[in-house]
Amino acid sequence: MAKKNITKEQAVMAALDLLQDKGEVRGVNLREIAHVLGCAHTNLYHYFPSLGALLWAVHTEVQKRFTAEVARELEAAEDGRDRLRRFFFALAALYVDHEGWFRLLWLTPMEGPAPEEDKAATGEAVDAMVEALEGICLAMAPPAPARERIHSVLHDVHCYMVGEVSNFISGRGLIRDARQLKDHIAQTAAAFFILALREE
Numbered sequence: 001m002a003k004k005n006i007t008k009e010q011a012v013m014a015a016l017d018l019l020q021d022k023g024e025v026r027g028v029n030l031r032e033i034a035h036v037l038g039c040a041h042t043n044l045y046h047y048f049p050s051l052g053a054l055l056w057a058v059h060t061e062v063q064k065r066f067t068a069e070v071a072r073e074l075e076a077a078e079d080g081r082d083r084l085r086r087f088f089f090a091l092a093a094l095y096v097d098h099e100g101w102f103r104l105l106w107l108t109p110m111e112g113p114a115p116e117e118d119k120a121a122t123g124e125a126v127d128a129m130v131e132a133l134e135g136i137c138l139a140m141a142p143p144a145p146a147r148e149r150i151h152s153v154l155h156d157v158h159c160y161m162v163g164e165v166s167n168f169i170s171g172r173g174l175i176r177d178a179r180q181l182k183d184h185i186a187q188t189a190a191a192f193f194i195l196a197l198r199e200e
Helices: 008-022 030-037 041-046 051-074 080-097 099-106 116-140 147-169 178-198
Strands: none
Touching: 008 030, 008 051, 008 099, 030 041, 030 051, 051 080, 051 099, 051 116, 080 099, 080 116, 080 147, 080 178, 099 147, 116 147, 147 178
């Protein structure tokens, strides 16, 4: 008999694990998630009206995890330049090592508009990234640029990173070794970030 005592959080965690195992969103469905949880797929409807709603909840959780992981990586930094490289390395590593999560964040069309909880998580993630970069800029060469400028440059550099990782996971990247790619993205993104700020 299928167990029924599942929580919303357990459903999100099961979907996260399936995304990690499969490396893509296709193939992740309510029946598979329910199978992992040991319940009937209809039990998931107590929390999510559709797979799309569940994927938005996973999208929100992934953003929170990535923000926390970047913050942990920065704790080990020695100086401003090392912090900048670690910042971009942490993002690159998270994307390369969690292909399914990356695809959900940046490549998969989502059902309907983003829920308010996801919008809030996105805003918090962006604010945390900009704040971290502001601190890095202060450590490297005070005063730091305006936050709006940091945000704009981060957006542009992040688009480069998404392109690099997309090429890698599609098998079309020039760099095929994952560790080498992470190092390359971190160094290139840091250089782009510094150069773009200087062009203000």
